[in-house]
Amino acid sequence: MILERKRPPSDHVVLPVFYHVDPSHVRKQTESIGKAFARHQKSQSPEKVKGWRKALAEVADLAGMVLQNQADGYESKFIKKIVKVIGDKLSRTLLSVEPKLIGIQFQVERINLWLQDGSSDVGILLVYGMSGVGKTTIAKHVYNSNFRSFKGSSFIENIKERADRPNGLVQIQMQLLYDILIGRKVKIQTVGEGIIKIESAISSRKVLLVLDDVDHMDQLDAVLKMKDRFYPGSKILITTRRERLLRAHQVTKVYKVETLNYNESLELFSWHAFGQDRPKENYMEHSKMVVQHSVGLPLALKVLGSSLSGKSMDVWESALEKLKVIPNDDHDQKLFLHIACFLIGRDKNYIVRILDGCDFYTIVGIENLVDRCLVTIDGYNKVQMHDLIRDMGREIVRHESEESGKRSRLWRHKDSFEVLREKNGTRTIQGLALDMHMHLANRPINTNETVLETNAFERMRNLQLLHLSHVRLHGCYADFPTRLRWLCWLQFPLDSIHVDLPFKCLIVLEMQHSSLRQVWKGTKFLPSLKILDVSHSHSLIEIMDFTLCPSLEELILVDCTSLIDVHESIGNLERLVYLNTKDCKNLRMLPKNMCMLKSLEKLILTGCSNLKEFPVEMMKKMVSLKVFEIDGIPISELWPERSSTILSSFPCSLLELSLMGCNLSDDDFCRDLSSLSSLRKLKLAENPICSLPGFIKGLRRLDKLSFKGCNRLESLVGLPKVRQRMSIAGCISLRKIIPLSPEPWSATYRVDDNWNLVEWEYLYKLEPIDRVDVEMIKLLGLCNLESMPAIRMNSQLFSHPKVSHVQVRLSLSLSLSLISCI
Structure with missing residues (x-):
């Protein structure tokens, strides 16, 4: 009867205790056990006795505990050991899962059969599928059904997310060891140390290991690098979104989790929305519509069902209105699918430029998607989307056709490669x-x-968005799709772009990390091109004639280290708003007609350390310039005869100015720069200045100000109010700060490691101990200074709600300085 409870579905744990009995006597039924069976054979049926014999033989083969030592006190210790073993086994609790296996029962059973096949091989099962399809739920049910059959077990959830945290892989290793060793904590300092300790733990016991949501080999290496050391019969189950996470020879079995069919979807949704297996009568049609939106994804069905549970019909109808964008073949749906398949994480304005050219009303469309919670705009103006929503959109595309070449969008590299290799693409793409x-x-x-x-x-023929990386194409480009709006071709292998490429409609051309030496040979008119990005093209020596792309708005040449100059026709770009030549270390000159760039808003020359000519005197004509970054360029060397007046040449439209590491001294700043009164952000970090530049006193709109790393800076007298943040980290010579106003409370001051700062007017002042009243010294308990240890004190000054903590170090010696609040 006990052994019956050991078998499914009960799956109880059986722990034999051999109390003054030899297990071999139980297995072979000899000695006293044999005599007992001889008596029972006379009074019981042969079938019953046969069953008893079989049961005892099975019990004897189970891992148990044996008491044979007759010493005094040993029996008491043995009982305590039994209690501990049972307690440890009970600590391996079941994972919390939903009891109903709607649509996944068959999948759970198939994996259970694999786990219970009795093989002594170390097996690895890869369970893959899209986000929200139920991989984790299946893995939890499988784990609960099988973990008691193993000496040790561990279920590690959300590995992708946990691995990205500080020391994440070590934390994962520590959990695995804690689980397998049944509650024994093991300290680990490094991943390498963890691998050694895991190897020791898994080599002596059969284990079940479930690794949930793995997306990178580094995560697997931290726990599976010692795969050959696993004890025979151990099983490893991995859930992932990547079918090819492991090579074929590394896995025993690969299992894909499919989405639910319509009836399964309706049942799962109903349990979460109504607590029963079908919708309530008056909600039937609405439920069917919600299920159609969810495209068979269990997580979507659960979330939507729970959110609508107990809600009125008005709430249901409102929710359906917000979801209409997904199934309907309208403007916003197409926009949503383009973003879901290709453009997640891109700048909103960048997306608008591309898709406006594809006949979308992109700004309004994105606002609609934000309103429906389908996309979000982060603090960097990037368009983001939850993985579940992304996968719902991609699933809609996947259902368009069984044949990849007949779908509207191909984002899976495997599908794209097969379509291109077989040449079976269609007008639908x-x-x-x-x-x-x-x-x-x-x-x-x-x-x-x-x-x-x-x-x-x-x-x-209708291809509009093409994203290629490390792709080599052979042949003629004359018959290439003529409707391309976006071509992103990373690692482009040729030294120039084929002139016969039909780029009449092209809006965005990205060729980062290319082998280009020149963009085009000959001439190529690109009337629609708005963005050209050839960053990190280290062989690029020649930029095209810009009169051929009159609509250009963004030119990005970051890290083009062989580029010496920029074509003088750049001055003809009436719509150019963004020019970035960061780290073009061999760039020698910029054309004088750059002053004609009346629309230019952002100019980045950071890192162009060999720049010899720049039409600074013409900069005032750049009436739209808002952001200018010239970090790392020694201004006094570039314009030695007029370095002290260089800032006065900057346009009054500037909002952000970065002059980090420009070798600027106090003499390089003129006193009156009222023309820059609109500045919001100023960076003067890593310059050899000694005091606050006079012109800064007139900057009354500053949000951010940085002197970080100005190690010669001694005082900031006349400091204006800074609204958000001022950084003086690393200003090791700074002694005094005197603001213009007694209440600069709205700024967040970063005073990291500035222990030499002795006075911040209106906040605190450090004074020599001999100037402090004797009675005050006694009150503070500072009479016996020489015997006192060094103190580091955190003090919140004035208890003003907007004043941050200021760290002050008191060196308690005869030359001690004391905080004296003014």
């Missing part, structure tokens, strides 16, 4: 992404297979 490095990851590389033909795109 509007967007395609292919990263050959991602596609070939963990696969043997066939050199012939990696080169594709240009005519593979010939039938994709």
